[in-house]
Amino acid sequence: MTMEQANEAYGIPPAILREYERLAACKAQRRGMAAQEYDERDLERMSLMMTLHDIGFTAGQVETYMRLLLQGDDTAHERLRMLNDRRRCTLEEIHLRERQMDRLDYLRHEMRKTENKHRQE
Structure with a gap:
């Protein structure tokens, strides 16, 4: 799923998609020159990021939380x-x-x- 498809299908704002890419939280494969592909796990993580923003986390707190999440259950x-x-x-x-x-x-x-x-x- 591309950035545009994720935005249209799930209402994920472009800012969240860019933030997700910037955090290097996804392990999506590039198809072609510029198309970022997202899988179900990526979409779940972006949904979590949206939730964190919605509950009042700052961008820095979202980044910290996501980095901890990617480190595994020990966090x-x-x-x-x-x-x-x-x-x-x-x-x-x-x-x-x-x-x-x-x-x-x-x-x-x-x-x-x-x-x-x-x-x-």
């Missing part, structure tokens, strides 16, 4: 640590947003009280 502990760190950060972001929503709701409530008070006068 599972480190990869799990990276996922746990991202989870912790995401929970902190959620809690921050919840506090912001509470403040927003308080301000809205106060404004409504003021509006109702003015209507009654």
